[in-house]
Amino acid sequence: MYRNLSTSLRSQTGSALVVAIFIITVMAMMAAAMIKINASQAVTTTQEILGTRAWFAAHSGIEISLNKLFPIGDPNQMLACEAVAAEIPLLDFKGCRVTVECAEFSGNSTETTRRIQLRSTGRCGSGQYQVARQQQVWVKGLAQ
Template sequence: MYRRRQQGSALIVAIFVITVMAVMAAALVKINWSQSDTTTREVLGTRAWFAANSGIEWGLNRLFPVGDPNVTGRCDNSNPSFSNFHNCQVAVSCQAIDVDSVIHYHLESTGSCGSGAIKVQRTQEVWAKRLKP
């Protein structure tokens, strides 16, 4: 009679083990997806930061062209068109502030990368100045 009371206990243990394994598998899938999402955002954030940096360099080169220190360029709000910036856009704004004998320039560049559900933006700003002639 003792043997008959224990019949079916292996089935209960098997169901319990299968349930625990299913919960663990679901948790691992969620962790893997979360890690993949984080890595994607990190890569896009780095690309956006470098795109914004390229916009700042482009704007400074327009303000102070290389080759002739006496020539100053334009301070306007135009967007550069860079090649090989896959799924990234750059917007550059420039503001000239005239104070006494100094012109201060405020450059701000925003790089945005990605599309759809994941889009990342990074902004950089730079102040530059030149003396009036």
């Protein structure tokens, strides 16, 4: 009886090795999946941060352009699109660029208002991780 037990144990030593290899393979696949999920989340977070920065950069472009169109001191004065720079340097947004487009629309000859459309585009990041956000505003002022 003792001899059968010894033979039975010898025949099972290979099965423990197969089970160990199976467990190691499953754990390696789970680790690879977790690494892929982590990398995907890092890219998503980077794009969200750059998107938010680009949105605020575009908003700053609109604010700066409005400040140039409507100078402080005379509430009735509205300058022409030439006062707005095409590219606006931003000191607080490193790695971001802002471009502003200005278009003026005038009504018929009896109309006394001018309409200006400002479109600001903020771009942040570089290469694969470049994000752009755009904002648009219409302003109306008295004709001069």
